Each structure stands twice: as C-alpha cells, then as structure tokens.
Amino acid sequence: MEKTQNNKAWFLVLPVLIVVAFSAVIPLMTVVNYSVNDTFGQNDFFWNGLGWFEEMISSDRMHAALGRQVLFSAIILAIEVPLGIFVALNMPKKGFWASFCLVLMALPLLIPFNVVGTIWQIFCRIDIGLLGHSLAAIGIDYNYTNDALDAWITIVVMDVWHWTSLVALLCYAGLQSIPQAYYQAAKIDQASRWSVFRYIELPKMSGVLLIAVLLRFMDSFMIYTEPFVLTGGGPGNSTTFLSIDLVKMAVGQFDLGPAAAFSIMYFLVILLVSWVFYTVMTTLDAQETK
C-alpha cells in the first residue's frame, strides 16, 4: 500500500512509545549501569569499565551454557522443521477434519509453559508417569532426574511436542495459498510427488518456513520455564540453558555485574537475530506487493 508521508502520525504512536519505553528502556539502562560498575555493598558503586564483560567472555560457565543452548536450538530445529513440513503435507485440506486437526494441533501451543513442564514431569516420572513407567517395565533404564542424557532427550521431546504444531500450522497456511492450477499443471507434466514438493510446494512455503525457523530459533534460544519446571536445570548443570543460568546468577546469587554483562551480550545476540527476522519480513512484504 502507498503510505502517506505524515509526521503527525507520531502522536498515534506516542502511547505505545511511552508504555514500552517504561518497561523496556528503563530496565535495560539499569542493566547497562550494572554491567560497567562494581560494588562492595551499601549501594556504593564504582566504575569497572569492561571488566565484567572480559570476565564473562572468558568464563567457562558462560561458554558451557552457550554451548548447551546452541546445541539445544540446533537439535530442536533439525527435528521440528522437517516433522512440521511432513505433518503439514499430510493434513486434510478442508472440511470438518481440517478444523478438527487444526484445533487439536493448536492445543499444545496454548498450554501455559509451566503446565507443559508439569505435564511432562507427570508423564515421564518412573514412579507415576505413563512413559517412564512403561519404559521401566520393558527394561529400559530411564530416569530423567538422574541421567543427563535422559534429561536431554526428555526436554527435546517435550519441545517437539510443544512447538512442532507451530511449524506445521505455518507451513499449512503457506500450502493453502497455492492455487489449484499449479497442481493441475504438475499433473499434466506427470511430475512425481517429490518434484511437486520440491518445485511447487517448497518454493511457495519458503517465506512462512523462514518465519517459522526464525521464530523457533528465537523462542528456543530464550527457553526458561519448561526446563525450569521439568529438571530445574539439572541433573548437575546438564540442562542449564542461557536463561536459566542468567536467572540463577542474577536473582539467585545476586551477582549483579556479571549477570548484567551476560544480559547485554545475550541481548545483542537476540538483537542480531531480530534484525534478520525483520529483514526477512520486509522483503517478503515487498515481494507480495509486487
């Protein structure tokens, strides 16, 4: 749409600016303050320059948390994206069953994050859970509270359970917008199922798929509640992801300086990915209007 140049539109945006600035800029500046100051208590702060940043960048603790975080995001993307596409391709196109699938698939997306943790806790415990109990019954040694690998598998499966539907729903929306004529043309050319997918469906889905990947990356990168409820970051530190580590450091141990430096670097990564996301969005919009 052609937009009119009008700087008075600022007045319409002003309320948003005030509300968001209050809850974003003020806290963020607090974080910036802490990250360059040190204290011996009594609210007595002195300049510490980039000391905390240097300390955090070379700290093993942050490296380990970052490593776990990247590994986790990579694993869930590698599972959720292909699975989501596969499910979307198999969804009924219209009618009662389409609505039926949509409603059931959306259900996990709308369950509060802490309840997702609770559901999987109840589902996987060896004493009371269906999965844990069944695995124990057939002789598989599984205990997510003691074994790091089991904890990882549980968290990954939980995330797949929680979010694959989002990828599937987005792809489904992309598929729905493909005109029937494309399929008819492919049929006349006797295209195989694979070439229909490769040359018609995948290119038409690429936009929404990119959005899905970025959204899943962002959300998995700041995952907090589900692992917090399920494993509390344990056993040991094996499922302590960035957010969990940060909260431990800031609220648990009250290490303000390191936590703030950590926050700033965390935020910069998010900023970078947001920028990619924004660029993708605006490019897609531009293509649409063409």
Added chain:
Amino acid sequence: MMKNRGSLITMTLYLLFLLIPIYWLINMSLKTNTEITSTFSIYPQTFTFANYVTILTDPSWYMGYVNSMIYVVMNTVISITVALPAAYAFSRYSFMGDKHLFFWLLTNRMSPPAVFALPFFQLYSSIGLFDTHIAVALAHCLFNVPLAVWILEGFMRGVPKEIDETAYIDGYSFPRFFIRIFMPLVASGIGVAAFFCFMFSWVELLLSRTLTAVNAKSIAATMTRTVSASGMDWGVLAAAGVLTIIPGALVIYFVRNYIAKGFALGRV
C-alpha cells in the same frame, strides 16, 4: 475425508503423540494421591473430584487464578488500547523513524524475559508497586504491546485506504471514523490480538513470579511450589494444570484459522 491411507496414519499418530500426555494429566487429576503413588493404572480406579474441590475451596490456590486473571485482563486492555492507534499509524503513514520504531518494537517482543527480571524487580520495588497486579500487567506490556502492534498492523494493511478517504470526505472526524467504521472492519484482528495478548500474559512465569510475593501471586507461581509435608501433591498439581489449560482450550475453536497468523506476528 483424508486423501489417502498414509496421511490418515500420519495424522493419527501425530495427534495421538500430542494428546496422550494431556490425557495423562487429566487422568492424574481425577485420581487420589494414594492411588497415584501406590498403583499404576491407565484410567482412574477410584474416580474423584477431590483435587478440583481442594483448588476451588483453598484460597491459596484459587486466589492464584483470580490474581492471574486480574493482571492478564489489565494487560490485554492496556496493550490493545495503546496498540490500536499505533498500528493504524504504521499501516497508513510513513513518518520519521517509523521503520526503526517498528524494528525496536520487534526486539522487545523477542528479548528474553530473563534479562529483564532483576531490573523489573528493582524498578517496581523502588516505585512501591512490588506485589501488585498493575506491576505484572505493565511488565508484560514489554512483549505484549509490540505483539499487538505487529498483529494489528498485519490486519489493518488489508483494509483498503479508499475507505479512510471516503469517510473523511463524508465528514467523519478521525476519532469517530476510527471507532465507528475502522474498528468494526478489523474486528477479527482485534480479537486475535487480544487473544494472543491474553495467552502470552497467561503463560508467562518468570516475570510474574519475580514481581509478586503474596497479594498478587499468579497461578503459575503457585504451581511451582506444591511440595507439602507428605511429598508432592501430584493430584492437585495435575488438577491445577487442567484448570490452567481451560481458558485457552475454550477459545481455540474460534481462533483456529488465525493461530498461524498470530504466532507469525500478523504476517502469513
């Protein structure tokens, strides 16, 4: 009807995968604690609503729901009210810094609440709002206002600009045009935006747990502290989980075609 047997099997398996853990939660919520810990059965043998009764009669439980409801509704109202004019401005006008502002909003939607937990705690403590509903409502504006702006903008750009121009020619003032003509046109967008604000505020744990102690303690925070003297109270915990799912499940049918659009911030 499904188009072939392969699709039918795939979808059945996938939906079963989604539903079995939820079924297990409901199953647990209908059992007594002795049954949960002593016997293993795939359906409740002594069917009981005692867990639900516990929640609905114990103030420390049901006040969690009341508190959550209060701040969620406050947040949704604030978010939609401020987002409506802003989304209109973004969809209709170009002005100095509009793109930067739009991007800045997005970064707030994407920023990890963990970064903001401690500063929020200090900010709201220092202005005497700690442990109040409005504190949580304002804190959740951090990600819900940008979300609402983006979703509403996505819907508003679909409304042709000629409608605005015709209304102005017919002598409508801006506020009257906006409320009488424009808002009904984007009613579904407002509904979807409100739904997503509601959802994201309802599911958020970290900020609501950090900003409240007693008076405004949310249900999510209540649920993380259920260890009693006799060990975990699994039945009650499961019942609380079921009750927390209900608000989302109730409206799911009405928003089913917009869920992808809402999560993708109004694009798609």
